[in-house]
Amino acid sequence: MSMFGDSLDKAVQRAFTRPIPRSAGARMRYLVKQLKSTQAVAELLAISQRQVERYVAxxxxxPRPRLAARLEAEVTHRxxxxxxAKARHNAATTAGIVIDTRARLGYTAPVGTTDQDRVRHLTVALPPQYAARLFDAQEQGAPDSxxxxxxAKALKEVYFQDSGRRAGTLEEVRFTDIQHLEFDL
Known part of the structure; x- marks a missing residue:
């Protein structure tokens, strides 16, 4: 499970104008329409073609819980x-993205500063260029790291350095022990 990727997906899904189909039959019919065949849906969900046809009819x-979860994930993905695409484009060009996290944050700085890691709860609006970087990396299949x-770079610039107004000698932000992470558009 990808914490950052899943959180970005959930943020984008909040832009949906209609809920996904609720019943298993409606979800199967949607997938068949998208993939153009019951065989393709069967391969995608790792079930038999006949079982797909039963749901469609x-x-x-x-469905069993594992199939229900796979079915919901595949329909939501499509x-x-x-x-x-419009929500991602809007966040990446004009609106930016909000990160809400509770994690251990610290930084590397010159000797004599208080760079001790500590658990912080932050809700920070990130500028559009960071939303674009996050979405681009996610689309290219970047790992959670x-x-x-x-x-972390976004939090360094926006939160710790206040967009260049303070902490100019800050070198690196450590973003570890994430207890909560949520993005919003």
């Missing part, structure tokens, strides 16, 4: 792609 109604590094 309404003969099967309640749901309203234009709305998701890279997304965390981008967020």
């Amino acid at each position: 309404g003969q099967a109604k309640t 749901w309203q792609p234009q709305i998701k 890279e997304l965390k590094e981008i967020a």
Whole structure:
């Protein structure tokens, strides 16, 4: 499970204008329409083609928990792609992104400063260029460590250095022991 990637996805999903289909049959029909065949859906969900056909026809109604979770994830991933693209573009060009986190934060600085790590709860509005970096890295399949590094650089500039108005000698921000992480557009 990717903490940063999942949190970015949830932020974008809040832009949906309609909820995803609720029933298993409606979700299967949506996937069949998107992937153009029951065979492709069966391969995607690792079930038989006949089982997909049963859900589409309404003969099967309640999937097992693991299949229900996979089905929901796949439909959510494909749901309203234009709305998701518009929300990402808006965040990356004009609106920026808000990070709400409770984590251990500290920094590397010259000798004589108070750079001790401590747990902080921060809610910080990040400028659009950091939203663009996060979304670009996520689209390229970057691991959580890279997304965390981008967020740490953003917090360094916006929170610790106050966009260049203080702490100019700050070298590196440590962003560890994340207890809570949420992004919002």
